[in-house]
Amino acid sequence: MTEEEKPSNFIRDFIDEELAAGKHSQIVTRFPPEPNGYLHIGHAFAIGVSYGIAQDYKGKFHLRFDDTNPEKEDTEYVDAIKEDLRWLGADWGENLFFASDYFEQLFDWAKGMINEGKAYVDDLTPDEMREYRGTLTEPGKNSPYRDRAPEENLELFEKMAAGEFDEGAKVLRAKIDMAHPNMNMRDPVLYRILKAEHHRTGDKWKIYPSYDFTHGQSDAIEGITHSLCSLEFEYHRPLYNWFIENLPVPHTPRQIEFARLNVEYIITSKRKLLQLVNDNHVDGWDDPRMPTIAGLRRRGYTPEALKEFCERAGVAKRERVNEYALLEYCLRQDLEGKATRRMAVLDPLKVVIENFPEETEWYEGPNHPADEARGKRKVPLTKEIYIERDDFMEDPPRKFFRLGPGREVRLRYACYITCTDVIKDDEGNIVELRATFDPESRGGSTPDGRKVKGTIHWVSATENVEIEARHYEQLFTKTNPNEVEEGQTFIDNLNPDSKNVLKVYGEPELANATAGEPFQFERKGYYILDTESEDGKLVFNRSVGLRDSWGKKQQKK
Known part of the structure; x- marks a missing residue:
């Protein structure tokens, strides 16, 4: 697809409008993979969208690892992801980041939310939290711990960070609206206790931020102008924006969602x-x-x-x-x-060319038929060769233009051969063919201009590679x-x-x-x-x- 054939899309339309209004001086996009597995074809699509936007608008592209779940992450995945992006041609230059780079800042912002009465420590169990959360048709209800004083919440949060509570005993939640029609806005979790070794920070942290609390703020810290993500994050956008509006972030990125890539016969989970x-x-x-x-x-x-x-x-x-x-x-x-181009025989049937010389003859074939600059290679022809089994029929129909008893075909790049005999085993299976060749057809043609309709590939049965x-x-x-x-x-x-x-x-x-x-x-x-x-x-x-x-x-x- 040429540059002229590329259609515009709604993301580019948004960006064009913002640039025309003078909202940005430079476009900055990012790709934020979790290092908990290898990238797949859907990620290649997402990378192409974000990196393509940055390239086309002469902007910047960041690679940022969302490493907030140490139990599932590994440096093997980090290395593999970087290798994949390089192979795809996505160049992040010096803009390699990790969400863990911002753990201190996120921790400070969380404490600020507590002091402002916008976050609280909750003691509900996971099952109780699900019960209190409500359903799509019924509002949730407030946690009995929702109205703790900021001073108490701050003390408990500091103790969570110090590792004084067991995993699952407490979480830090944003105080938004338990009756909100968007379930993501019903007091989402900001931090959970997790006493796991992190691949970059070791055992420094006993609490880890949630994806929703980390994602938008990381974008803001890095100066991302457009957070391009798949469609399932559309319902997270109000929460993304709420954090941006309620924290002292240095920038205000815009989240835009697009449909992810789906392909027949493929799963991307x-x-x-x-x-x-x-x-x-x-x-x-x-x-x-x-x-x-x-x-x-x-x-x-x-x-x-x-x-x-x-x-x-x-x-x-x-x-x-x-x-x-x-x-x-x-x-x-x-x-x-x-x-x-090379010749290889996948289902070999031996052919003995009975009148062929005992010594090897060499023929030339192009390395690429449409590019003479790539030169030619030598192909050895010997008395015994292999052809594809399905290039021979003992009783061929009229329009079968390959080898059969008494029929003549061209060996690609070499000469004409005619099948003279069919050798079978005791069970009637064809195990070998006998043939003769026309010495005047060397090079693939004859002085009299005789034509054959079939050309088949082959390899020497004695000079080949397995x-x-x-x-x-x-x-x-x-x-x-x-x-x-x-x-x-x-x-x-x-x-x-x-x-x-x-x-x-x-x-x-x-x-x-x-x-x-x-x-x-x-x-x-x-x-x-x-x-x-x-x-x-x-x-x-x-x-x-x-x-x-x-x-x-x-x-x-």
Whole structure:
């Protein structure tokens, strides 16, 4: 999608209006991940929105970790998130922050709210708090501890911070309105007691601020102009604004919500993704079947393909589900120009070319048919070769333009061969073919200009490299993996055939591939050399096949 094709959206309209009114001198956006898991494709979309806005308006972009829950956070996730953003091309420069950087300031502001009578320490149990909170149709009721004097609240809060109470014994709550129609405004929790080791602050803190109390204030401290977040935070916006209005913050950011990215066959709940990892349904966060950025990268997705997909999905106010076929289309479009061409046979059938010389002959094939500057590679042809089993039929129909008894085909880049005999085992299975070649067809043509309709790929049966090819399908069988029957969970929708491992033979040049390098196995699909390839073992993950259902469907419209 070109710059001219990019549509405007309501976020840009808001910003344009504010800039025209002179409200901002510079646009500042941020991405605030929780370091409790790996980023997924939905995060890639959110990053693209916030970083794209900052780039397009020549503003600043911050990466800030919302590290307020030490029980679920880890430096592994911090490092992985930074790696993912770098790979996506989102450059935060010197603007790397942590919510834990602001713990002292938030603590002081909380004490200020207590002194102003806007916060109180509550002794209700979690169950009692839920009961007092009310429902969507019934107002809540005030806690019996709501009217404690500021002096008592401050003393109790200091003792909470000193670790003098057990976890769950007390919380600090904002004093807003227990009858408010928005449940988020019914005296939300600001601090809870949690005696856990923090990955940055160690055991310094015995209390931790809530997300709602931390989020907006962190934006304000950093001078964020536009807090761009997914649609589920729309009902948190009144609370976001209430804190901004009732605290002495240095800036007043504006929260704007947009619909998150949903894709067929994909779940983006970090809780469920963690369950897949912990219960060994997948081989880690970077399993190529996972919708994590690490998994997509390992499968062979490129930053450019993901960016194109996100731009085509578009920024909207209404939830929608994007086609998985569009995601694959964007990858094919990108890899078409990037992937080096090689031949590999996935389901080998041996062919003995009986009149071929005993010595090896070498032929040239382009590294990319549309880019001569990328040069050519040498491909060895020998007396024994492998072809794809489905490139031969013993009794082919009239329009089958591949190999059959008495039929002639072109070996890609090499010569013409004709099948002369079919060898079967005792059970009638075809195990080998015999053939002859036309010596005058070397190079793929003959002096008399004879044409053949079929061209097939091949590899030498004696001069090749053995490859472990991992073929991946969607991890789930349903377009909506969360759609389950009574008594089931999303686990019941896992696809038992989501991973298949094949023994493949490839041309020798594939031995020189480097990890992460994309290839097109001619006529078969796009592959990437996996990071597990070492000690002479070649492992290729199939990124996507060559067939494009989405693109063809668009052409018919």
